[in-house]
């Protein structure tokens with residue numbers, strides 16, 4: 001078997017969470033259950049209506065472009081992509097062709113080709129009785145499309161990229177991008193290249209024939225479908241066959257891709273600039289000024305990871321939880337701020353990770369850590385206190401006193417215990433003696449102080 005290289009490019013569509021649709025004032029609500037509740041003559045494509053550009057949607061894409069270090073267009077326009085399908089009432093979709101809002105940039109080291117803005121189509125629902133129903137709530141919802149360069153070479157990276165993109169959209173607050181709800185849809189262009197593949201009749205040059213895999217509605221599906229496609233294409237080539245240029249779907253149950261339609265040449269959508277919409281000279285529009293929008297960009301996931309690593313030296317797995325789960329991240333940050341000490345913050349993080357199932361207040365968390373630091377409670381005691389706080393929010397010091405968890409560090413008391421133990425167990429090894437003394441103190445003795453006393457007295 002020869003060496004094959006997997007080549008993947010991703011195309012990701014995401015519905016933006018703007019208040020209204022892309023070109024009209026209809027509500028943009030992906031949770032609306034009643035069909036055709038949020039529609040108007042504009043998004044229904046009635047003749048004589050005029051679209052108006054949604055400023056918030058354009059700003060969202062520009063902010064996204066700035067976050068990934070892309071090049072913001074000086075000039076941009078919207079184009080009509082002409083095709084006929086029941087879910088596209090106008091007979092064309094308004095999209096961007098020659099002048100996308102953003103070019104270039106990168107995410108997780110993956111180079112991006114472009115990011116543009118378009119409108120979503122209606123939703124077709126095919127019933128069991130053979131009817132096709134149309135719900136226009138989704139028609140005209142702002143849709144951002146991100147296209148990567150074909151520079152991804154394994155399915156895990158593709159999955160990680162899609163996850164990171166979703167996280168970025170969440171951080172920017174521009175989309176929920178819930179894949180199960182169809183708010184984020186991933187397409188993978190998959191091909192394999194082989195050193196001698198150029199000799200085959202390949203339509204896409206050195207890359208081998210490209211297959212487009214659609215309907216990937218979970219991150220797992222993205223990874224599995226790419227893996228499956230790689231094996232399928234390699235199998236075809238190995239057996240002397242040829243990869244056909246086509247669009248394939250993903251069967252979740254069988255875990256395999258299947259042919260949807262074979263592409264014969266590229267479809268001619270007769271793109272042309274939409275004459276109903278103004279052309280946009282981005283830098284002349286104050287609302288779109290990159291230097292203004294840049295100030296609205298929060299700390300981004302990769303910046304947060306770096307800061308947690310640098311400031312606290314936390315483990316990568318723990319950092320990832322804080323970066324992905326804002327509530328836990330907030331608890332850690334606030335606790336760290338209260339403790340104002342790198343080592344104690346790190347200790348707090350260990351307890352958060354191992355002993356909390358529920359988010360508690362940062363004040364309580366910091367207090368528990370301080371008590372450990374002061375030698376007031378043992379690690380065991382801290383775990384017990386944290387358990388109680390999660391059940392019934394209460395002051396850690398009060399809990400410690402009520403439950404007799406305060407560690408005994410008092411030399412005089414401990415010395416008395418030590419002497420008793422030494423009297424009862426003559427010539428026993430120190431480890432045994434410490435254990436006996438611990439028992440005598442009902443596990444409340446500070447083990448370090450205890451050990452010190454033994455060492456001194458045994459000399």
Ligand SMILES: [Zn+2]
Nearest residue numbers: 024026040043
């Ligand atoms: Zn509308």
